[in-house]
Amino acid sequence: xxxxxxxxxxxxxxNIVTTVESGEDQQLAMNQTKDILRAYPDVKxxxxxxxxxxxxxxxxxxxxxxxxxxxxxxxxxxxxxxxxFETGTLTSxxxxxxxxxxxxxxxxxxxxxxxxxxxxxxxxxxxxxxxTPASDATSLLVTLSAPLVFTSDNIDDFDx
Numbered sequence: 001x002x003x004x005x006x007x008x009x010x011x012x013x014x015n016i017v018t019t020v021e022s023g024e025d026q027q028l029a030m031n032q033t034k035d036i037l038r039a040y041p042d043v044k045x046x047x048x049x050x051x052x053x054x055x056x057x058x059x060x061x062x063x064x065x066x067x068x069x070x071x072x073x074x075x076x077x078x079x080x081x082x083x084x085f086e087t088g089t090l091t092s093x094x095x096x097x098x099x100x101x102x103x104x105x106x107x108x109x110x111x112x113x114x115x116x117x118x119x120x121x122x123x124x125x126x127x128x129x130x131x132t133p134a135s136d137a138t139s140l141l142v143t144l145s146a147p148l149v150f151t152s153d154n155i156d157d158f159d160x
Contacts, residue, residue, distance in 0.1 A: 003047070017043060022053050026080075029056025030063075037064055048074035054093060058084040078150055078158035085152045094147040101144055104128055108142050117142075 007014050017040045022029035033046055033056060048057040054076035061070045067089045075094045084090040107125040108117065116123045119140060122130040133140045150158065 003049070022050065022056065024050055024052040026052040026056040026059070029053040030060045033057040033060035034064060037061070037066065037070065043070065045071035045073065048072065048076075050074075051076045051080060051095075054090075055080045055084065058089045062087060062089050075147070077160055078155055079160060081150070082155050085150070085155045091151065093150045095150070096144060097146075097148045100128060104131070104142065104144055 004016060007016070018036060020032045020036070022032055029048060029050075029052055033048075036046070037043055037060065046057045046061070048054040054072070054074035057074065058072050058081065061067055061072055062084070067087060072084075072090055073093065075096075077095060081090055081093055104125055107128070108123075108131070111117045111123040111125070117133055117140065119133060119135040122132045125131045131142050133142045135141070148158075
Protein backbone atom coordinates (compact mmCIF):
# COMPACT_ATOMS: atom_id res chain seq x y z
CA UNK A 1 0.00 0.00 0.00
CA UNK A 2 2.90 2.36 0.74
CA UNK A 3 4.38 1.82 -2.70
CA UNK A 4 1.04 2.42 -4.38
CA UNK A 5 0.45 5.62 -2.40
CA UNK A 6 3.90 6.99 -3.18
CA UNK A 7 3.61 6.17 -6.87
CA UNK A 8 0.21 7.83 -7.06
CA UNK A 9 1.54 10.95 -5.35
CA UNK A 10 4.87 11.27 -7.14
CA UNK A 11 4.29 9.50 -10.46
CA UNK A 12 0.56 9.67 -11.23
CA UNK A 13 1.10 8.51 -14.81
CA UNK A 14 2.26 5.06 -13.74
CA ASN A 15 -0.47 2.45 -13.95
CA ILE A 16 -0.07 -0.66 -11.79
CA VAL A 17 -1.62 -3.52 -13.75
CA THR A 18 -1.36 -6.18 -11.05
CA THR A 19 0.48 -7.28 -7.94
CA VAL A 20 1.46 -10.80 -6.95
CA GLU A 21 3.20 -12.34 -3.96
CA SER A 22 6.08 -14.73 -4.55
CA GLY A 23 7.57 -14.72 -1.07
CA GLU A 24 11.19 -15.82 -1.15
CA ASP A 25 10.66 -18.20 -4.08
CA GLN A 26 12.77 -17.21 -7.10
CA GLN A 27 11.23 -19.81 -9.40
CA LEU A 28 7.72 -18.65 -8.54
CA ALA A 29 8.76 -15.02 -9.09
CA MET A 30 10.17 -15.92 -12.50
CA ASN A 31 6.99 -17.76 -13.52
CA GLN A 32 4.73 -14.98 -12.24
CA THR A 33 6.75 -12.34 -14.07
CA LYS A 34 6.54 -14.32 -17.31
CA ASP A 35 2.77 -14.66 -16.86
CA ILE A 36 2.40 -10.92 -16.22
CA LEU A 37 4.52 -9.94 -19.21
CA ARG A 38 2.53 -12.26 -21.47
CA ALA A 39 -0.83 -11.07 -20.11
CA TYR A 40 0.09 -7.38 -20.26
CA PRO A 41 2.32 -6.87 -23.32
CA ASP A 42 2.45 -3.10 -22.78
CA VAL A 43 4.10 -3.39 -19.36
CA LYS A 44 7.23 -1.24 -19.22
CA UNK A 45 8.58 -2.26 -15.82
CA UNK A 46 8.56 -4.75 -12.96
CA UNK A 47 9.13 -3.82 -9.33
CA UNK A 48 10.30 -6.89 -7.37
CA UNK A 49 10.56 -6.27 -3.64
CA UNK A 50 12.03 -9.40 -2.12
CA UNK A 51 15.55 -10.75 -2.39
CA UNK A 52 14.32 -13.71 -4.44
CA UNK A 53 11.74 -11.83 -6.51
CA UNK A 54 14.28 -9.52 -8.14
CA UNK A 55 16.52 -12.22 -9.62
CA UNK A 56 13.38 -14.16 -10.57
CA UNK A 57 11.93 -11.17 -12.41
CA UNK A 58 15.25 -10.44 -14.12
CA UNK A 59 15.52 -14.09 -15.18
CA UNK A 60 12.01 -13.92 -16.68
CA UNK A 61 12.79 -10.76 -18.63
CA UNK A 62 15.97 -12.32 -20.03
CA UNK A 63 14.31 -15.61 -20.91
CA UNK A 64 11.60 -13.78 -22.85
CA UNK A 65 14.22 -11.74 -24.72
CA UNK A 66 13.00 -8.46 -23.24
CA UNK A 67 16.26 -7.11 -21.81
CA UNK A 68 16.34 -3.40 -22.56
CA UNK A 69 12.58 -3.26 -23.16
CA UNK A 70 11.41 -3.89 -19.59
CA UNK A 71 12.81 -2.02 -16.60
CA UNK A 72 13.40 -4.35 -13.66
CA UNK A 73 13.92 -2.74 -10.26
CA UNK A 74 13.79 -3.85 -6.66
CA UNK A 75 15.91 -5.11 -3.83
CA UNK A 76 18.11 -8.14 -3.43
CA UNK A 77 21.51 -9.28 -2.28
CA UNK A 78 24.41 -8.59 -4.65
CA UNK A 79 25.49 -12.18 -5.27
CA UNK A 80 21.96 -13.11 -6.35
CA UNK A 81 21.81 -10.37 -8.98
CA UNK A 82 25.36 -9.76 -10.26
CA UNK A 83 24.82 -11.68 -13.47
CA UNK A 84 21.87 -9.45 -14.41
CA PHE A 85 24.06 -6.35 -14.28
CA GLU A 86 26.48 -8.04 -16.66
CA THR A 87 23.70 -8.68 -19.19
CA GLY A 88 22.15 -5.22 -18.77
CA THR A 89 18.85 -6.52 -17.44
CA LEU A 90 19.43 -4.58 -14.21
CA THR A 91 20.90 -1.11 -14.00
CA SER A 92 20.43 -0.61 -10.26
CA UNK A 93 19.03 -2.35 -7.21
CA UNK A 94 18.84 -1.51 -3.53
CA UNK A 95 19.22 -3.24 -0.19
CA UNK A 96 19.05 -1.92 3.32
CA UNK A 97 22.54 -1.46 4.60
CA UNK A 98 22.80 -4.31 7.16
CA UNK A 99 25.69 -2.69 9.02
CA UNK A 100 23.85 0.61 9.46
CA UNK A 101 20.59 -1.17 10.19
CA UNK A 102 22.11 -3.15 13.06
CA UNK A 103 23.96 -0.09 14.32
CA UNK A 104 20.80 2.04 14.34
CA UNK A 105 18.83 -0.73 16.04
CA UNK A 106 21.32 -0.94 18.92
CA UNK A 107 21.54 2.84 19.34
CA UNK A 108 17.75 3.13 19.23
CA UNK A 109 17.32 0.39 21.83
CA UNK A 110 19.85 2.06 24.11
CA UNK A 111 18.19 5.47 23.71
CA UNK A 112 14.79 3.91 24.35
CA UNK A 113 16.05 2.17 27.50
CA UNK A 114 17.43 5.50 28.73
CA UNK A 115 14.12 7.24 28.10
CA UNK A 116 15.62 9.42 25.36
CA UNK A 117 13.18 8.44 22.59
CA UNK A 118 9.93 10.32 22.11
CA UNK A 119 7.77 11.39 19.21
CA UNK A 120 9.27 14.30 17.30
CA UNK A 121 12.37 14.60 19.51
CA UNK A 122 15.79 13.89 18.00
CA UNK A 123 18.18 11.52 19.76
CA UNK A 124 21.82 10.73 19.07
CA UNK A 125 22.46 7.59 17.00
CA UNK A 126 26.25 7.67 17.12
CA UNK A 127 28.02 7.80 13.76
CA UNK A 128 24.65 7.91 11.96
CA UNK A 129 23.79 11.26 13.52
CA UNK A 130 20.49 12.35 14.98
CA UNK A 131 17.26 10.48 14.36
CA THR A 132 13.80 11.82 15.06
CA PRO A 133 11.11 9.20 15.64
CA ALA A 134 7.53 9.75 14.55
CA SER A 135 4.36 8.03 15.72
CA ASP A 136 1.70 6.34 13.67
CA ALA A 137 -1.50 4.79 14.97
CA THR A 138 0.30 1.91 16.67
CA SER A 139 4.03 2.59 16.99
CA LEU A 140 6.92 4.93 17.39
CA LEU A 141 8.88 4.73 14.12
CA VAL A 142 12.56 5.27 13.38
CA THR A 143 13.35 5.26 9.68
CA LEU A 144 16.68 3.76 8.64
CA SER A 145 19.28 5.68 6.70
CA ALA A 146 19.56 5.45 2.94
CA PRO A 147 19.88 1.95 1.46
CA LEU A 148 22.85 0.53 -0.39
CA VAL A 149 22.45 1.13 -4.11
CA PHE A 150 24.03 -1.45 -6.39
CA THR A 151 25.00 -0.52 -9.94
CA SER A 152 27.19 -2.07 -12.60
CA ASP A 153 29.98 0.19 -11.32
CA ASN A 154 29.96 -1.15 -7.74
CA ILE A 155 28.23 -4.55 -7.73
CA ASP A 156 31.58 -6.39 -7.76
CA ASP A 157 32.61 -4.58 -4.55
CA PHE A 158 30.08 -6.69 -2.60
CA ASP A 159 30.23 -10.39 -1.79
CA UNK A 160 27.15 -11.53 0.09
